[in-house]
Amino acid sequence: MAVYDISSIVISSRIRLARNIADYRMPQQITPDEGYSVLKKVAASVKDLDDFKVYSIKSLPKEDAFVMQEKHLISLDLLEKDYGAVILSSDETTSIMVNEEDHIREQCFLRGLELEKAYEKLNAVDDKILSSLNIAFDEKLGFLTSCITNVGTGMRASVLMFLPALTLSGEMNNIIKALEDKGLCARGVYGEASSFEGFMYQISNSTSLGKTEKEIVGSVKEAVLRICDYENRARKTLLATRETEITDRVLRAYGVLTNCYTLSASELLKMGGEVKMGIALGIIRLKDNGLLDKFATSCMKYNLSKIAGAKLEGEQEGIFRAAYVSKMLKNQRIK
Numbered sequence: 115m116a117v118y119d120i121s122s123i124v125i126s127s128r129i130r131l132a133r134n135i136a137d138y139r140m141p142q143q144i145t146p147d148e149g150y151s152v153l154k155k156v157a158a159s160v161k162d163l164d165d166f167k168v169y170s171i172k173s174l175p176k177e178d179a180f181v182m183q184e185k186h187l188i189s190l191d192l193l194e195k196d197y198g199a200v201i202l203s204s205d206e207t208t209s210i211m212v213n214e215e216d217h218i219r220e221q222c223f224l225r226g227l228e229l230e231k232a233y234e235k236l237n238a239v240d241d242k243i244l245s246s247l248n249i250a251f252d253e254k255l256g257f258l259t260s261c262i263t264n265v266g267t268g269m270r271a272s273v274l275m276f277l278p279a280l281t282l283s284g285e286m287n288n289i290i291k292a293l294e295d296k297g298l299c300a301r302g303v304y305g306e307a308s309s310f311e312g313f314m315y316q317i318s319n320s321t322s323l324g325k326t327e328k329e330i331v332g333s334v335k336e337a338v339l340r341i342c343d344y345e346n347r348a349r350k351t352l353l354a355t356r357e358t359e360i361t362d363r364v365l366r367a368y369g370v371l372t373n374c375y376t377l378s379a380s381e382l383l384k385m386g387g388e389v390k391m392g393i394a395l396g397i398i399r400l401k402d403n404g405l406l407d408k409f410a411t412s413c414m415k416y417n418l419s420k421i422a423g424a425k426l427e428g429e430q431e432g433i434f435r436a437a438y439v440s441k442m443l444k445n446q447r448i449k
Contacts, residue, residue, distance in 0.1 A: 119346060119394075120226075120227055120339075120342050121226065122276070122393070122394040123275055123276055123277070123341075123342050123345050123346075123394075124226055124227045124273060124274070124275055124276075124338065124342065125225075125226075125274040125275065125276055125314070125407060126223055126224065126225050126226065126273070126274045127223070127224050127225075127226065127227060127228045127229045127231075127232050127271075127272070127273050127274075128221060128222065128223050128224075128232065128270075128271070128272045128273075128274075129221065129222050129229065129232040129233045129236045129269065129270075129271055129331070130219060130220065130221040130269065130270040130271075130272070131218075131219070131220040131221070131236060131240055131267075131268050131269055132215070132216040132218070132219055132257065132259045132260070132261075132264045132268040132269075132270075133216060133217065133218040133219075133220070133240075133243060133244075133247075133249050133250075133257060133259075133268060134216050134217045134218065134249065134250040134257075134258060134259060134260070135152060135155065135156075135217050135218075135247055135248060135249060135250065136248045136249060136250040136251075137248055138151070138152055138217065140216070140217075140260050141195070141213045141214065141215065141216065141217060141260065142215075142260065144213075146196060146197045149195070149196075149197030149198070149213045150197050152197075152212060152213055152217050153168075153170075153197060153198075153199050153212050153213065155246075155247060156199075156201070156210065156212050156217070156218055156243070156247070157199075157201060157212075158246070159242055159243045159246035159247050160201060160210065160239065160242050160243065162242065163203075163239065163242065165203050165204040165205070166201050166202065166203055166204075166208075166210075167201070167202055167204070168199055168200075168201050169182075169199060169200050169201075169202060170198075170199045171188075171192060171193060171195060171196070171198040171199055171200070172196050172197070172198075177416055177419065177420075177425070179193055180193070180415070180416035181416045181417055181420060182200065182202075183416075184411055184414040184415070184416055184417050185206065185411050185417070186223065187200065187202060187206060187209045188200045188209065188211055188214075189211065189214055189219075191214050191215060192211050192213075192214045195213050195214065197213055198211070198212060198213045198214060199211075199212040199213070200212070207222055207223055207224060207235070208220075208221070208222045208223075208235060208236065208239060209221055210239070215260045215261060216259055216260050216264075216268075218243060220236055220239055220240055220243070221236070222235050222236040222239075227273065227335070227338065227339075229271055229273065229331045229334060229335050230331060230335075233271070233327065233328075233331050237327075255323070256268070256322075256323065263320065263321050263322070264322055265322065265323055266321065266322035266323030266324065266325070267322040267323075267325065267326065267327045267330060268322055269319070269322045269327050269330050270318055270319060270322070271318060271319055271330050271331050271334040272301075272316045272317065272318035272319075272334070273316070273317050273318070273334060273335075273338045274303070274314060274315070274316050275314070275315050275316075275317055275338065275341060275342075275345075276312075276313055276314060276387075276390060276394070277313055277314075277315055277341070277345050278313040278349075278387065278388075278390070278391035278394070279345055279348035279349040279351070279352045279391075280341070280344060280345050280348050281310070281313050282352060282356075282360075283348050283351065283352065285344065285348060286300075286310075286315070289341060289344065293317065293337060294320070296333070296337065297319060297320050297321060297333070298317060298318065298319055298320060298333065298334065298337055299317075299318060299319075299320045300315045300316065300317055301315070301316040301318065302314065302315070302316065303316065303383075303410070311380065311383040311384060311387070312383040312384055312386055312387030312390070312410075313387045313390075313391065314383075314387070317334060317337060317338055317341065318334060319333065319334055349394065349395060352395070353395055360391070360392075360395065360397065361392075361397050363388050363391075364388055364389060364391060364392030364395075364397045364398055365392070365397075365398070366388075367385040367386075367388035367389050367392075368388075368389050368392070368398060368443070368447070370385055371385050371386070371389065371439050371440065371443055372439075372440050372443050372444050373440065374436045374440070375433065375436055376429065376432035376433050376435075376436050377432055377435045377436035377439060378432055378435075379413065379414055379415065379435070382409060382413055382435065382439065383410065386406045386409055386410070389406060390406050390407075393406075398447065399447070399448040400443075400446040400447060400448065401445075401446050401448060402446060405442060405443070405446060409439065409442075413435050413438065413439060415431055418431065418434060418435055418438070419431075421438065422434050
C-alpha cells in the first residue's frame with residue numbers, strides 16, 4: 115500500500131486503558147470517602163514513577179482544570195467529581211484519571227502515527243498499577259469496566275486524522291460504514307456524538323472484548339494506513355477536478371483568519387481546517403505548518419485566557435482570539 119504523506123493526515127495517536135479496583139463499587143456508586151480511598155491507593159501504586167504528579171480536582175483552580183480539559187488531559191466528567199484527580203507526567207503525554215467513569219483511566223498521547231510506542235509507554239505504567247492493586251478481572255471476560263464496550267482488555271486505541279478530501283468527495287460516509295463492519299468507529303475531535311469539525315476524525319476500536327491489546331492496536335493501525343491511502347488518492351482527484359474551487363476556499367479562509375475582528379472556537383476549527391487543507395494540497399505554504407494544530411488547544415477559552423493574562427468573558431473571548439490568530443498567522447505565509 116503506497117502512502118506518501120502520512121504526516122499531513124495523521125495528527126496524533128492515543129492509547130487508553132480502563133481499570134477498576136475489585137474492593138470498591140464503581141465510581142457512580144461510591145461515597146466521597148471511598149473515592150478518596152481509591153485515589154490514595156492509585157497514587158501509591160505509581161509513586162515510584164518520578165515524573166508523575168498528583169492533582170486533586172477539588173484543589174485545582176477552576177481555570178487550571180479547564181486548561182487540562184481543553185488539552186484532552188482530563189474529561190469534562192472528571193471535573194464534576196469532588197474526589198476525582200489526575201496523575202500527570204511532566205511532559206503531559208501520559209495521564210491517569212482517577213474516579214471518572216472507571217476508578218482508573220490511563221491514557222498516553224503522542225504526535226503522529228505512534229500507536230505501538232504509546233502502548234509501550236502506557237503498558238509500563240499499567241504494569242505498576244496491576245502489580246500493586248487488586249484490579250477487577252474475570253478469567254473469561256477480562257477487565258471489568260463501568261461501560262460494557264470496554265469490558266475485555268479495557269483498551270481504546272485511537273488515531274486523530276485530518277481527512278478533507280475524503281470528506282469533500284463524500285467518500286467518508288462509506289468509510290465510516292466499512293469501519294463499523296470491522297468493529298471500528300469514527301468520532302469527532304471531542305469524542306462520542308461530537309461533529310467532525312475541521313475535517314478531523316478519531317478512528318478507534320468500538321469494543322475491547324475478544325481481542326488482545328496488540329491485536330486491537332494492529333487492527334486500528336491497519337485501518338488508519340488504508341484510510342491514508344484513500345485520502346491521498348482523493349487529494350489528487352480533488353486537485354485535478356476542483357482546483358479553482360478549493361483554492362478559493364483556502365485563500366478565503368486564510369483571509370478571514372488574518373483579518374476578522376471576532377472569531378469563535380468553532381469558526382477557528384472550521385476555517386483552520388480549510389487552511390490546513392490548502393497546506394496539504396500545496397496551495398498555501400506557512401513557515402510553521404503545525405501552527406493550526408496548536409490553535410486547536412491554545413485558542414480554546416481557558417488556554418486563551420492564560421495567553422491573555424486575564425479571564426476572557428463574553429465577546430472579549432472572540433475579539434482576543436481573532437487578534438491572536440491574526441497576529442500569529444499574518445507573517446507566516448510564504449509567498
